[in-house]
Amino acid sequence: MTIPLIVHGAAGRMGTRILSLAAGDPRFRIVAGVDRSAGALRPLGVDSDAPLLTSIPAEPGAVVVDFSHHTAIAGIAQVCARHGQALVSGTTGIAPAELDTALATVAGTAPALHAGNMSVGVNVLLAIAARLARTLGDEYDIEIVEAHHHLKKDAPSGTAWALADAICAATGRTRADVVHGREGDTGARTKREIGMHALRMGDVIGDHSVYFVGNGERITIGHVAHTRDLFATGALRAAAFLHGKAAGRYRMAEMLGLE
Ligand code: NAD
Numbered sequence: 001m002t003i004p005l006i007v008h009g010a011a012g013r014m015g016t017r018i019l020s021l022a023a024g025d026p027r028f029r030i031v032a033g034v035d036r037s038a039g040a041l042r043p044l045g046v047d048s049d050a051p052l053l054t055s056i057p058a059e060p061g062a063v064v065v066d067f068s069h070h071t072a073i074a075g076i077a078q079v080c081a082r083h084g085q086a087l088v089s090g091t092t093g094i095a096p097a098e099l100d101t102a103l104a105t106v107a108g109t110a111p112a113l114h115a116g117n118m119s120v121g122v123n124v125l126l127a128i129a130a131r132l133a134r135t136l137g138d139e140y141d142i143e144i145v146e147a148h149h150h151l152k153k154d155a156p157s158g159t160a161w162a163l164a165d166a167i168c169a170a171t172g173r174t175r176a177d178v179v180h181g182r183e184g185d186t187g188a189r190t191k192r193e194i195g196m197h198a199l200r201m202g203d204v205i206g207d208h209s210v211y212f213v214g215n216g217e218r219i220t221i222g223h224v225a226h227t228r229d230l231f232a233t234g235a236l237r238a239a240a241f242l243h244g245k246a247a248g249r250y251r252m253a254e255m256l257g258l259e
Contacts, residue, residue: 002029003243004059006085008076009068010052011035011044014090017232018065019046027240031059035068058083063239070094077102081109086242089114090235092158103249111245115252117159118234122208125223127258129163129210130170132219140214142167143195147207155198156180159208164194167210 005022009015010033022028023046030050033041039052056064056079063086066076070093080087087106094102099114106112117123133142146160164178179193189195199207209222234252241255253259 003027003240004029004031004062005239006031006034006056006059006062006064008034008056008064008066008072009091010041011037012067013228014067014232014235016044016046017229018067018235019044019048021229021232021236023047025236028236031062032057056080056083056085059085061243062086063088063243065235065239066091067235070098073098073102074105077105077112080106080112084109084247086111086239086245087113088235088238088242090116090118090231092116107247107249110247111242111250112248113238113242113250113252113255115234115238117162118231118238118252119223119225120234120237120252120256121223121230122159122162123234123252123256124258125208125210125221126162126166127253127256128221130166132210132212132221133167134170136212136214136219138191140212140219141189141191141195143197143211143213145197145199145207145209145211147199147201147204149203149205150200152200155200156196157198157206157208159206160196160198163208163210164196167194 005028007015007019019033022030030048032050033052034056038054041048041050041052064080065088067090070091073094103112144160144163146157168174177192177194178196180196206225209220212219
């Protein structure tokens with residue numbers, strides 16, 4: 001059975017990649033793209049005759065995939081709840097309380113999933129980092145290193161923070177234990193601190209490494225993004241996972257069998 005797909009934020013960088021990949025994927029039938037102006041998807045470079053609309057259409061059993069802007073989430077959630085349509089949200093920058101309300105709204109009548117990073121590999125890395133931190137304990141120093149292209153405006157990356165948060169949750173630390181870079185008379189390293197280091201260089205899409213060092217050994221885990229399509233691929237995998245599921249909230253880790 002094909003999955004009816006509606007992409008919100010259809011004209012954006014992520015929206016067009018998701019639609020382009022879905023157009024060539026027999027699991028999906030593109031119902032429509034939704035963005036700020038109406039038209040057709042083909043001029044956006046998407047191989048589909050589906051329309052570009054300004055509001056989410058009612059389509060029984062459809063999955064709405066949203067990569068747009070944080071201000072849109074409440075309205076999207078209400079429409080999904082009203083039509084009983086599943087929601088995969090990858091939009092970042094949504095205030096935690098607002099995101100929680102929106103997901104709860106959808107989850108009353110349909111399945112809902114949000115992930116700030118839709119990469120399958122990154123979500124596996126988060127689970128492994130938490131597991132290693134918990135298992136290795138205080139004898140191992142933990143340092144996170146991320147690298148991105150020279151145009152990136154924020155540091156550290158959201159994914160580096162997600163790694164720190166996963167390690168904190170697994171070991172009873174908090175963000176107050178994260179130490180950014182080191183300079184000058186820093187004193188000896190404490191056991192609790194998590195070192196955080198951001199490199200900015202060239203056209204790097206996104207590299208993340210976590211070091212666990214102690215007892216005469218070093219374990220390094222990491223993820224390297226080769227293409228931005230990995231987020232689109234993860235979003236489509238999440239859409240396929242949610243299709244036909246019972247109403248409720250779901251997580252990437254659950255989809256990947258990590259919990
Ligand atoms: P973009 O600016 O290229 O595209 C956003 C699109 O959404 C635009 O076409 C815009 O017109 C549309 N839009 C914005 N508000 C809208 C509204 N209220 N109604 C309808 N359409 C609206 O941005 P992008 O690079 O595609 O990223 C989109 C979002 O996805 C951002 O929040 C970004 O941080 C996030 N993102 C998440 C992941 C992940 O893995 N979760 C990966 C990449 C990007």
